[in-house]
Amino acid sequence: xxxxxxxxxxSFLLVFSMVLSSPAALGQAVEATTVKGKIFxxxxxPLPGVIVRIKDSPLTAISNLDGSYQIQNVPSxxxxxxxxxxxxxxxxxxxxxxxxxxxxxxxxxxxESTTDLDxxxxxxxxxxxxxxxxxxxxxxxxxxxxxxxxxxxxDLLNRTAGIRVRQNGxxxxxxxYNLNGMSGNSVRIFIDGLPISTYxxxxxxxxxxxALIERIEIYKGVIPAHLADxxxxxxxxxxxxxxxxxxxxxxxxxxxFNTLQGNLNAVYHxxxxxxxxxxxxxxxxxxxxxxxxxxxxxxxxxxxRYDYVRAKRFNDSYRSVGxxxxxxxxxxxxxxxxxxxxxxxxxxxEIQHGTYMSIPYKGRFTTSQSNVFGLxxxxxxxxxxxxxxxxxxSFSKRAEVVTDTVKWNYNWFGEVSLxxxxxxxxxxxxxxxxxxxxxxxDRNVSTFRAVANYDITPQxxxxxxxxxxxxxxxxxxxxxxxxxxxxxxxxxxxxxxxxFGYEFNLVQSRLKGNIFGKYYVQDIERMDPILVEGxxxxxxxxxxxxxxxxxxxxxxxxxxxxWKQVIFLASAEKAVRMPSEGEIFGSPGDNIVENISxxxxxxxxxxxxxxLGKFKHNSHEYSFSGTGFIRDTKDKIVQQINPRVNDAxxxxxxxxxxxxxxxxxxxxxxxxxxxxxxxxxxxxxFNSVFNNKYDPNGEVYEKYGxxxxxQPYFTLNSSLEYILHNFIQQGSSLRLSHYFSFVQNYYxxxxxxxxxxxxxxxxxxxxxxYTLPNQxxxxxxxxxxxxxxxxxxxxxxxxxxxxxYLKVNYAIHNFK
Numbered sequence: 001x002x003x004x005x006x007x008x009x010x011s012f013l014l015v016f017s018m019v020l021s022s023p024a025a026l027g028q029a030v031e032a033t034t035v036k037g038k039i040f041x042x043x044x045x046p047l048p049g050v051i052v053r054i055k056d057s058p059l060t061a062i063s064n065l066d067g068s069y070q071i072q073n074v075p076s077x078x079x080x081x082x083x084x085x086x087x088x089x090x091x092x093x094x095x096x097x098x099x100x101x102x103x104x105x106x107x108x109x110x111x112e113s114t115t116d117l118d119x120x121x122x123x124x125x126x127x128x129x130x131x132x133x134x135x136x137x138x139x140x141x142x143x144x145x146x147x148x149x150x151x152x153x154x155d156l157l158n159r160t161a162g163i164r165v166r167q168n169g170x171x172x173x174x175x176x177y178n179l180n181g182m183s184g185n186s187v188r189i190f191i192d193g194l195p196i197s198t199y200x201x202x203x204x205x206x207x208x209x210x211a212l213i214e215r216i217e218i219y220k221g222v223i224p225a226h227l228a229d230x231x232x233x234x235x236x237x238x239x240x241x242x243x244x245x246x247x248x249x250x251x252x253x254x255x256x257f258n259t260l261q262g263n264l265n266a267v268y269h270x271x272x273x274x275x276x277x278x279x280x281x282x283x284x285x286x287x288x289x290x291x292x293x294x295x296x297x298x299x300x301x302x303x304x305r306y307d308y309v310r311a312k313r314f315n316d317s318y319r320s321v322g323x324x325x326x327x328x329x330x331x332x333x334x335x336x337x338x339x340x341x342x343x344x345x346x347x348x349x350e351i352q353h354g355t356y357m358s359i360p361y362k363g364r365f366t367t368s369q370s371n372v373f374g375l376x377x378x379x380x381x382x383x384x385x386x387x388x389x390x391x392x393x394s395f396s397k398r399a400e401v402v403t404d405t406v407k408w409n410y411n412w413f414g415e416v417s418l419x420x421x422x423x424x425x426x427x428x429x430x431x432x433x434x435x436x437x438x439x440x441x442d443r444n445v446s447t448f449r450a451v452a453n454y455d456i457t458p459q460x461x462x463x464x465x466x467x468x469x470x471x472x473x474x475x476x477x478x479x480x481x482x483x484x485x486x487x488x489x490x491x492x493x494x495x496x497x498x499x500f501g502y503e504f505n506l507v508q509s510r511l512k513g514n515i516f517g518k519y520y521v522q523d524i525e526r527m528d529p530i531l532v533e534g535x536x537x538x539x540x541x542x543x544x545x546x547x548x549x550x551x552x553x554x555x556x557x558x559x560x561x562x563w564k565q566v567i568f569l570a571s572a573e574k575a576v577r578m579p580s581e582g583e584i585f586g587s588p589g590d591n592i593v594e595n596i597s598x599x600x601x602x603x604x605x606x607x608x609x610x611x612l613g614k615f616k617h618n619s620h621e622y623s624f625s626g627t628g629f630i631r632d633t634k635d636k637i638v639q640q641i642n643p644r645v646n647d648a649x650x651x652x653x654x655x656x657x658x659x660x661x662x663x664x665x666x667x668x669x670x671x672x673x674x675x676x677x678x679x680x681x682x683x684x685x686f687n688s689v690f691n692n693k694y695d696p697n698g699e700v701y702e703k704y705g706x707x708x709x710x711q712p713y714f715t716l717n718s719s720l721e722y723i724l725h726n727f728i729q730q731g732s733s734l735r736l737s738h739y740f741s742f743v744q745n746y747y748x749x750x751x752x753x754x755x756x757x758x759x760x761x762x763x764x765x766x767x768x769x770y771t772l773p774n775q776x777x778x779x780x781x782x783x784x785x786x787x788x789x790x791x792x793x794x795x796x797x798x799x800x801x802x803x804x805y806l807k808v809n810y811a812i813h814n815f816k
Contacts, residue, residue: 033097036070037106037331039063039083040245045144045214046127047085047110055080055092066127074104081106088112095271105274105331107245109813112775128215134503134512135557135569137220137607137627143210145721145735145769153205153213157236159717159739161682162220162627162666166794170288171259172318172349175204176794178711179220180629180664180686182233185580185637186601188223190237192376194392195229195469197580198447199343199372205238209263211249211809212280214241221605221629222555222571225501225516226451228467232577232603233631242330242337245269248812255782255805259286274332276339281323288316288352290800292412294790295755296357297798299411302420311412313352315362320347328376336378343372354433355639355652355795356748361432362414363406372396386455393448400441402588404431405479438478439588446470463501463516470494471581487529487540491585495578496521510561517554522578523547526585526596545596551576555605567611569627575603579637583654592639595653603633619674626667629686636660638708660708662688676723683716703750710795714744731773739765748796758792778809 035054039047046067053060054074063069076099083091088110097104128140141156154175158165166176166183177187189196189205196204217237219227227235246269252262265280293310301307322345328338351364374394382389409417409425417425429435451465473491477484501516525546531538555573562568579598586594606629613623635656664686671679688708692701707713720738727734743761747753764787769780781804785791788802 033074033076033101033104034070034072035074035079035081035097035104035106036068037108038067039069039108039110040067041088041110041112045142045241047088048127050083050085050088050110053082055082076101083108083110085110103333105333106271107269107331109245109247111813131217133559133561133567133569133611134224135514135559136222136224136571137569137609137629139218139220141216141218143213143215153208153210153216153238156210156216157205157218159719159741160218161668161717162684163218164684164712164715164743167799168794168797169313169316169352170257170290170318170800171284171286172288172320172347173316173797174794177234177236179218179234180631180662180666180684182221182603182631182633182662183711184639185583186231186233186577188227188229188231188235190227190229190235192240192392193227193237193390193449193451194394195447196238198394198396198445199345199370205236208238208240209251209261209282211251211263212240212265214239220627221575221607221631222557222573223575224514224557225463225499225518226453226465228449228451228465228497228499228518230495230497230520230575230577230600232575232601232633233605241265245813249810251807251809253805253807256803257287257290257800259803259805261285269330274329276326276328276330278326278339279323282321284318284320286318288318288800289313290803292357292798294759294798296796297412298358299413300417302418309412314414315350315360315364316352317350318348320345322346322370326376334379336380337376338378339374339376341372341374341376343370343374345370351433353797357797360410360412360414361404362408362410364404364432366400366402368398368400370396370398388453388455390451391448392450394446396443396445398443398445400443402437402439402441404433405436405438406432407436436479437588440476440478441588442474442476444472459505461503463499463503465499465501467497467499468495473581473585487531489526489528491527491581492523492525493581493584494523512559514557516556517552518576519550519552520576520578520600521548521550522600524549524584524596549578549600551600551602553602565613565615569607569609569611571605571607573605575605577601577603577637579654583637586653593653595655598637598654599635599656601633601635601637601656603631603636605632606630613670621670621672623670624668626665628665629663631660631662631688632691633660633662634658657690657708658692659690660688661691662686664688664713676725678721679719681716681718683714685714688713706750706752707747709747709749709752712743712746716742727770729773731775733771735767735769735771737765737767737769739767743792756796758796759790761791762787762789763791776811780807780809781805782807 039050041047048063048067050063051060052063052069052071054071059071059074061069061071074097076097078094079097080092080094091108091110128142131140132138139160141160143156154165157163162180164178166178168174176184179187217239219235221234223231223235227237245267247267249265254260261284263282267278269276289312291310291312295308297311298306298308324341324343326339326341328340329335330337346369349366351361351366353360372394377391380388407427407430409427411417419425431437447469449467451463454462456462471493474488476488498519499516501514504513525544528543530541530543532541553574553576555571557571559567559569578600582592584596584598586592607627609625609627611625615622635658637654638657639652639654664684666682666684668680668682688711690701690703690706690708693704718740722736724734726732741763745758745760747757749756763785765782765784766786767780767782769778771778784803785801791799793799
């Protein structure tokens, strides 16, 4: 979306002249009927700045930042509505307006125009710019271009300043997100404001193709009131496309490591009744059999000597399939959106190793299924024009099975390890990761989020948000004896968060502010049955542990436009995060054991930044931004770091680190030329250290002032894109891209031994996307990690090397 909107000069002058020359029309009696809706481009992105007018009438409107428009007092009868915007084809639609019909909802989709028109420049803000200038340290990632490439949603995030996606291998492996020194569950993921944990592990950000996403909002350190959750270090809110017009999008890609991915999205909308159905689906599969090598990949010979090898991962395949079905109404007088939905997903995920890569597994895997039923309601102007409400609620049944029954040790060639006598070496406890298990974990999850916005005046707004989360968890291990299976424990967690915010917009929108408070409540209950010897024999009793926690948080965010192209931003929050279900009760599939005594983590977060530009010189455009930040955290929740990388059993709990402080800075610069060349470079640098000086005995901690391990504290990304218009065919385009990333080396545990330090990482990606003249079909080719460099993530787990992918996209928009 461009921050500067070009509106057709002839259309603008026509509107102006008709308003001045038609006083009779203005004075005639008309029915009090309103025509409203939203306007999108071909990629279902809201389109602001579009002139909307009623033919042969002075009635006009210009679409807002979210693509919405509204024309009041439209007379009944046959009416023709006209839309015009430079860079897009003019559009006209006739409809019949009945008498005494209070509201008519009409959505439109405009196709890009390949004809150059003379025009005037009307300054406006895109949705991206509007969000990024509210005072929060936030970045908005747009997905329109990436939707055509063979890239995942996590790839887009990984190229963003200040964020690092930490993945334990290839597609389907566990993912953590690091935002300026905050990581793991400190960074919450939302889908349209609803926590993604609702959907279970088989539905993740990598399961949602960019083609289905309108934008991704990345909040760093300070979280607005409408995202009512305990996100301590940041939040990633994925906003899905909601265009209510007929469309069909499909894509399929295939590439290295036998990776096949496909997705489908279809929308049907009846303009008369507002009836709308949406269907989307995805399929992902990969062998993930990429090569690994270096100081972390070694076979242990019978004599105990290390043999460093180059081998393929052999127990790491992944498959996921899922879909979402929505049925309801959109753009009717009683609701902007009303949908009942079902989301189902299923996955199979092999586990190649534990926390470290030192001991490979064979035969350990997980399966999971999720069934989610949801209700969505949104209405702008409920009871009064000043009130907007949004409700998202869901109930899900999630099932997971962790299977681990193979009893032999294996090396990196997938062979059974042998001792000096040539005999197979059995696992000490009978399986790859501890005792043999076929562990069934069932969860019932209920969650809802309700948000009400009330406009006191056009410059003042209050926001009230309430979220609720409840999870009931049951476990049953088939490998236990019949007697043991009768003693099944339960795990229950409930969380409530209430948020209240006040927004203001003053000094002709130059000063914007946001003040908010949050109240957190969490209830935890664990029950384990035990046998107690009594006078009449063994008696079953219940060992119960329960706790109730509540606390408050608060924050503020301000932005001030000092000059036309200079904006200063500042935000601060006392942020709170309650420990999550997986951290408290453990997650066997991720090798995490229980820690019921975890305390909430609290952090004082501060951001101070600026935005400069866009500065224009002839056909050149420049912009710059930067943010300094502090994260002063108490009881930071981190996964316990095991210093023994060769332990066969690598199941680590989460623990609290008493005091941690991160201080850093991130910056970004962009350059564009004639909308054909776009270059971006960004970096993030922080120093996250253990800040607790004295132990309980009054002695100075050895690791006081030491950098927190397993965190990439300096990263740099750059991108370069060039578009060739009318390539081969008139109206077609070829987009060439190059992406580069750098990660400074870092230690993977507290020991700071050079052999446990990752090397510096350099990675280059190349891409090419060709779009045919009809804009419906596009073909892309992507070459990842061009020079086949070693790229590491969590605990020095190596990610895929050089890989090639081919993708075909097909889309039809606004068909009848």
